[in-house]
Amino acid sequence: MRTILRYATLALVLVIVAMVSALTAMRLAIHGQEVAVPSLVGLTPTEAERAASGLGLQMTIERQYYSPLIAEGRIVSQLPLPGTKVRHGWQVRVAKSLGPIRVTIPDVTGQSERAAEVNIRRRGLDVESVAQVNAAAIPADQVLAQSPSANAAQIVTPKISLLVTAAADAEMFVMPSFAGQPLGSVSRTLQDAGFKLGNVSMAPAVDQSAGGSPTQPSPQSATGPPAQPSPASIIVLQSPAAGQKVAAGTTVNFEVR
Numbered sequence: 001m002r003t004i005l006r007y008a009t010l011a012l013v014l015v016i017v018a019m020v021s022a023l024t025a026m027r028l029a030i031h032g033q034e035v036a037v038p039s040l041v042g043l044t045p046t047e048a049e050r051a052a053s054g055l056g057l058q059m060t061i062e063r064q065y066y067s068p069l070i071a072e073g074r075i076v077s078q079l080p081l082p083g084t085k086v087r088h089g090w091q092v093r094v095a096k097s098l099g100p101i102r103v104t105i106p107d108v109t110g111q112s113e114r115a116a117e118v119n120i121r122r123r124g125l126d127v128e129s130v131a132q133v134n135a136a137a138i139p140a141d142q143v144l145a146q147s148p149s150a151n152a153a154q155i156v157t158p159k160i161s162l163l164v165t166a167a168a169d170a171e172m173f174v175m176p177s178f179a180g181q182p183l184g185s186v187s188r189t190l191q192d193a194g195f196k197l198g199n200v201s202m203a204p205a206v207d208q209s210a211g212g213s214p215t216q217p218s219p220q221s222a223t224g225p226p227a228q229p230s231p232a233s234i235i236v237l238q239s240p241a242a243g244q245k246v247a248a249g250t251t252v253n254f255e256v257r
Helices: 002-031 045-053 113-122 183-192 219-223
Strands: 034-036 058-065 075-079 085-087 091-097 126-134 143-147 159-166 172-174 196-202 235-239 245-247 251-256
Touching (some): 045 058, 113 126, 113 143, 113 159, 183 196
Parallel strands (some): 058 091, 126 159, 196 251
Antiparallel strands (some): 034 085, 075 091, 143 159, 172 245, 235 251
16 A cells, blocks of 8 residues: 555656646747847937847838937837847837928918828828818818918927818708699709709600500601600609609609600
8 A cells, every 4th residue: 555655656746847847848948939129229220120130020110200319210219118028020110210300380271182282292291191070161172170280399200180171961852743744844943953954755655545555656657757845745754753862963854745
């Protein structure tokens, strides 16, 4: 019994030693691949990339900022920060300095979006974003506000955001039924309401004796001039149909008799 207990205790000790050894080896393997991120601020992009690649890291220039302290063309900030432990192949994102501010932010409020963009880019700046807002009392496509504001001194990036008025949504109407009304009066009503008169064609004749089906023109009528719509013609069909929602300026087509 004592022999069995001795062997069991020895086996347990060996298992514990093996587990500790495995955990230690795993920890050394993981941390052995880690490096400390070097300080890249103040270096040129070439110098910074060389320092990062020498430690097995990758470097990407993502942004540009004005800086009165860091010379133009050198690294002004980085992420992760210097000293951070990362794995091999980790990407270090940096920003490049544009040096001190040398441009004046133009005032583009009141200009169209296109004119504002041209004015901004002409000064070596970029448009960062354009937001639109509905303003009933102000014409569409007009810059309402900008950020940074005109002649701002404490700016960080060479980009300007614009707030531009959007075109008002078209007013919607429910198309009424014009069936049975004369074409002349309906045409005037449409034009007064801001709609357009489209194609007006003659509806085919209906043979009442044949159950109301359209008839073919007789040889005599085929040789004569075809009937033409007139202001007195009566509307029998319309497109868009009655009850449909339409916007102002929609073209309406008719069949008349």
